[in-house]
Every structure is written in C-alpha cells, then in structure tokens.
Amino acid sequence: MVDDVWTTDSSATLLLVGSGFQAYREWILRSVSRRFRLWLLSSSPADWATPYLAGQTFVDALDVDAAIAAVRTLRETRPLAGILCYDELRIVAGATIAEALGLPTTSARSVLACRDKRLSRQLMTEAGDLGPQSIGVTDLAGAQRAAERIGYPVVLKPRALAGSEGVAKVDGPGQLVERFAFTKAAHFDDVPRFDEDVLVEEYLDGPEIAIDSVVWKGEVRPVFVSHKQFDLAPTFEETGHVISAEDPLLRDRELTELVRAAHSALGFDHGVTHTEVRLTRHGPRIVEVNGRLGGDLIPYVGLLATGIDLALAAADLAARRMPDLRPRRARTAAVRFYYPARDLVVERVRVDPAGLPPHISEVRPLAGQGDTLLRPPGAFVFGRAAAGFAVADDQDTCRRALDGLADTIEIAGHPVPEKQPI
Ligand SMILES: Nc1ncnc2c1ncn2[C@@H]1O[C@H](COP(=O)(O)OP(=O)(O)OP(=O)(O)O)[C@@H](O)[C@H]1O
Ligand SMILES: [Mg+2]
Structure with missing residues (x-):
C-alpha cells in the first residue's frame, strides 16, 4: 500500500470511497472539494479525480479489513470528518468502514438492505407490501414456478447489480427461457455470485419516478422528484430524466408516506437516498431504495432546476453537518x-x-x-x-x-x- 500526498493541509477531510466515471461524477467532486479536503480510497489511480483530491490511499474498499486498517493508519496523521461513497458496488463497504471507525453513517446493515434486492423485498413485504411480490430463484425451473405463482407479466432481475443490467420484462411463458438466460448471465466482476441470484417479480405497471431525499436523524425529507423516460423496451434502460422544482408530487401524502415507510423498513436513518417508485393504478409502489446519491446525473439535474446541491448535502451529512436545502431557483431541468x-x-x-x-x-x-x-x-x-x-x-x-x-x-x-x- 502506498500513500500519495498532494497537500499537507489537514482541515476537514472526507474519505471518498471510489470516484466513478468522470462524465457522471466530476460535478460532485467539483462541488464537494470546495468545502472539504477529499482523500480517495481506491486501488486504481485517481486519474481524472486528481485535481479534486488532497491525496489517495491505494486499497480497494471491497477488501474491507485491509481498508479499515489503512484508514486507521491514515487517521493517525489526518483527522477524518467522515466517509463519502456514491459507488453502488462499494456503499456497504463504505458504511462498514465508517462504522468501524465511529464516523457518521447509517448502519452497514441498512445499506446492505438497500443493496441486496432480495433482502430489500423481504423487509418491505414485512412492512406491508411496499413493493411488488418478489421470489428469489436459482434456475429456470424455479423461475417458471415463480412466474406461474405471481402471474405474467413478470420482471426478471439480478439480485444485486446496477444500471438496469440484466433486468427484463417477460410478457408470457414463451419469452421466459430466453429472458431468464439473459438475466442469469448478467454479472459484474466486483459482485459475488449469490445463491438465488435472480428475482422474479410482479410487474408494476405505471410511470416511474424517483425521489431524492435527505435523511437526518431518521427523518426523511424528499428534495427532488424526477420522472424517468424509457424508450428501449423490453429493456429498462433509462433514456432521460426530468425534474421540476415545484413538482406537486413532492407534497403528495401517499407518496411521501411510502418513501418514509420504506426507509424505516430498511432501517436507513442517515444520508442521502434515491428511491425509485412506480405510480400504479393501485397507488405508488417501491421499485428500490438506493442508499446513496442517485446516478444518471439526476441530482445534477435537480441542481439545475432548484439550485439545491445534493452532492454537497451528501458530503455535509457524511461529516454530520446539517445540509443547506434552501432552493435558489424554481425551474424545470x-x-x-x-x-x-x-x-x-x-x-x-x-x-x-x-x-x-x-x-x-x-x-x-x-x-x-x-x-x-x-x-x-x-x-x-x-x-x-x-x-x-x-x-x-x-x-x-x-x-x-x-x-x-x-x-x-x-x-x-x-x-x-x-x-x-x-
Ligand atoms: N417489479 C418491477 N416492476 C416494474 N418495473 C420494474 C420492476 N423491477 C424493476 N423494474 C424496472 O427496471 C428498472 C431497473 O430495476 P432496478 O432499479 O431494480 O435495477 P438496477 O440495476 O438497480 O437499476 P438502476 O441502477 O438503473 O436503478 C427500474 O427502474 C424499473 O423501471
Ligand atoms: Mg434502480
């Protein structure tokens, strides 16, 4: 392990776990680095993130024990205010490191409850069917049984991937063999294979929105509502998002109660989240709660629409500071x-x-x-x-x-x- 130090200033440092892709994430570092010193924890070189960093420790957070040891050593010379992580594959590791070091975080267990879609569904079903019926399966025969039980159309999806990889709608039994093979084959190198690695779910029909929220002392405050666009069926690739500063859904009782109930079911009580919801004929239902800043530049669109900087809010929360959520403008972006x-x-x-x-x-x-x-x-x-x-x-x-x-x-x-x- 090698430490690179680019500056010796040691005021309020946040540990950044993973930096992600420049086109999608640079705006976050540009914003946060104006208020905090950022120190990257990653096994690969900082590359595009370099100008925003005070330094880097070369270790992959997924090697959690090594990461905790490295961060303990780092802390001997550099006080850490908290840990910021928006990389879906590393959020559980980020929360585990924060817990081990006594830094502000929601529990690692609650982040895992967001990250593992099967655990999410179990908790949200127990809390009162907040999402669709969902059955974990291992093979095609299991998928056939689950789809018959739920009734077509169903959705197949990997248990813990991201970016809609491997997610597919199945309209009837004739499509199941091919679409199951597609979902089963989806894999990221950094995600371990689970047993029951495919979920068969009731299809929630209706427009999809997402609610970006700030969670402070267990209280969930919705900040933006984004509306998703899909044009590439049968995949669920999201082709665009739109946010209006004064979206009436922000004040919709049924929706905000659902989002609060989902956070409470998952035990998520501190940080920024991105909750995906389908507005069905029977009311809003949870697709999933992401225990981190939303992807696809959605919080950036929210910034354009309202002037509220959710990246900065995530950083403030990571350092246990009360974020500033006052709108500066009221546009649509x-x-x-x-x-x-x-x-x-x-x-x-x-x-x-x-x-x-x-x-x-x-x-x-x-x-x-x-x-x-x-x-x-x-x-x-x-x-x-x-x-x-x-x-x-x-x-x-x-x-x-x-x-x-x-x-x-x-x-x-x-x-x-x-x-x-x-
Ligand atoms: N049960 C369901 N009913 C209807 N649509 C669903 C269901 N599950 C997933 N989808 C659709 O598939 C999309 C991707 O699913 P999900 O969010 O679970 O996977 P993901 O890989 O985490 O995707 P992303 O990272 O894009 O959010 C959802 O945004 C939603 O449009
Ligand atoms: Mg999702």
Whole structure:
C-alpha cells in the first residue's frame, strides 16, 4: 500500500470511497472539494479525480479489513470528518468502514438492505407490501414456478447489480427461457455470485419516478422528484430524466408516506437516498431504495432546476453537518441520453454549438473515438454516446428542446467487427 500526498493541509477531510466515471461524477467532486479536503480510497489511480483530491490511499474498499486498517493508519496523521461513497458496488463497504471507525453513517446493515434486492423485498413485504411480490430463484425451473405463482407479466432481475443490467420484462411463458438466460448471465466482476441470484417479480405497471431525499436523524425529507423516460423496451434502460422544482408530487401524502415507510423498513436513518417508485393504478409502489446519491446525473439535474446541491448535502451529512436545502431557483431541468442508431465503433461524437436548440444548457459526449457502443440490451449505460441538458419553465419545453438536440448530435462510426471463432 502506498500513500500519495498532494497537500499537507489537514482541515476537514472526507474519505471518498471510489470516484466513478468522470462524465457522471466530476460535478460532485467539483462541488464537494470546495468545502472539504477529499482523500480517495481506491486501488486504481485517481486519474481524472486528481485535481479534486488532497491525496489517495491505494486499497480497494471491497477488501474491507485491509481498508479499515489503512484508514486507521491514515487517521493517525489526518483527522477524518467522515466517509463519502456514491459507488453502488462499494456503499456497504463504505458504511462498514465508517462504522468501524465511529464516523457518521447509517448502519452497514441498512445499506446492505438497500443493496441486496432480495433482502430489500423481504423487509418491505414485512412492512406491508411496499413493493411488488418478489421470489428469489436459482434456475429456470424455479423461475417458471415463480412466474406461474405471481402471474405474467413478470420482471426478471439480478439480485444485486446496477444500471438496469440484466433486468427484463417477460410478457408470457414463451419469452421466459430466453429472458431468464439473459438475466442469469448478467454479472459484474466486483459482485459475488449469490445463491438465488435472480428475482422474479410482479410487474408494476405505471410511470416511474424517483425521489431524492435527505435523511437526518431518521427523518426523511424528499428534495427532488424526477420522472424517468424509457424508450428501449423490453429493456429498462433509462433514456432521460426530468425534474421540476415545484413538482406537486413532492407534497403528495401517499407518496411521501411510502418513501418514509420504506426507509424505516430498511432501517436507513442517515444520508442521502434515491428511491425509485412506480405510480400504479393501485397507488405508488417501491421499485428500490438506493442508499446513496442517485446516478444518471439526476441530482445534477435537480441542481439545475432548484439550485439545491445534493452532492454537497451528501458530503455535509457524511461529516454530520446539517445540509443547506434552501432552493435558489424554481425551474424545470432535464437530461436525455443519446444512442447510436445501430451498434458501432465510434469515429466521432460531435455537436455543432451554433445549431443548439433554445433551452439547451449543455451537451456532453459520453463516448470517444474507438469506443464500441452497443444498443441495449447489448450494453446499457455504456451504450450511450452523449448526454444533453435542458432548462426551461416546464417539462414539455425541456422535452421538445431535447428532441431537437438529437438532430444536431452527429454520432459517426463503423460497424462492430464480427467476433472471430476461436
Ligand atoms: N417489479 C418491477 N416492476 C416494474 N418495473 C420494474 C420492476 N423491477 C424493476 N423494474 C424496472 O427496471 C428498472 C431497473 O430495476 P432496478 O432499479 O431494480 O435495477 P438496477 O440495476 O438497480 O437499476 P438502476 O441502477 O438503473 O436503478 C427500474 O427502474 C424499473 O423501471
Ligand atoms: Mg434502480
């Protein structure tokens, strides 16, 4: 283990567990590093995050015992105010390290209850069917039995992945064999294989929203409601999100009670969360509670809409400081992701700045020359070529602006080479 030190200033340091992908996470570090010194815990070089860091300890948080030992050593020379982690695969490790060192955190058990979708469902079912029926299975025969019991359509999903990898809707028995194989095959190197690693679930029909909340002393305060866009069925790849500062759902009693009940069932009492909900004919139902800042740049869209900086709030909570949640503006903001029309190896992703439609605030390439982009289900977030942002007074204006932006983004490339037989 090697320590790199880039500055000797030791005022209020937060340990950052994993830094993630630049296009999605740099805004967080830009914001948080203005208030806190950040010290990265990661086994890979800091790379793009370097300008925001005071230093780095080279150890992977997933090696929890080694990480705790390393952080104890670090603390001998550098006081730590807390631990910040937004990497879904490392949030349980982050909370475990915080608990071991007596730093502010919700319990590691409650973070695991968010992270392990089977445990989540058990707790939320016991608390009064807050989410769909869900049955853990190991093989196709188990999936067939579970789907018959629940009734089609069902959703198949991996027990503990992220980014909608391997999640699929199954409309009837004829699709089950192929879709089960798809879900079962989904795997991340950093996630251990569970037994009962596939969940078969009742399909919650209805629009999907997410509620970003701040949880302080056990009290859940919803801050943003985002509305998700899906255009790539049968996958659940999320192609965009829109947030209005004054969304009436923020004050909807049934919805806010559901979100509170879910946090209480999971035991999550401190930190920032991202709760996904489907608005069904029978009322709102929980898809899942993410025990961290939301992904897909959703809190950044919330910042554009309201001026409330949830990244800074997450950092403040990590240091047990009361976050500032006062809105600074009341707009509507949206992000949209753009995909190539077919699978390709990128030659260029280019936008003509002079041709941007009104209300577009920013466009970011998410892929560059030589990257292979596969349309879902070949890839999910890694199939995206660009992200566009709009800020306006209402959702329709944002949507129209982002529809228009599609025509000004050039995604050029050549066909993906066929795999050679070995
Ligand atoms: N039981 C269900 N009924 C209807 N839709 C579902 C159900 N479970 C999951 N989905 C859909 O699939 C999406 C991805 O599922 P889920 O959030 O559980 O997986 P994930 O891999 O954590 O995804 P992400 O990281 O994108 O949130 C959900 O946002 C939702 O649209
Ligand atoms: Mg999810």
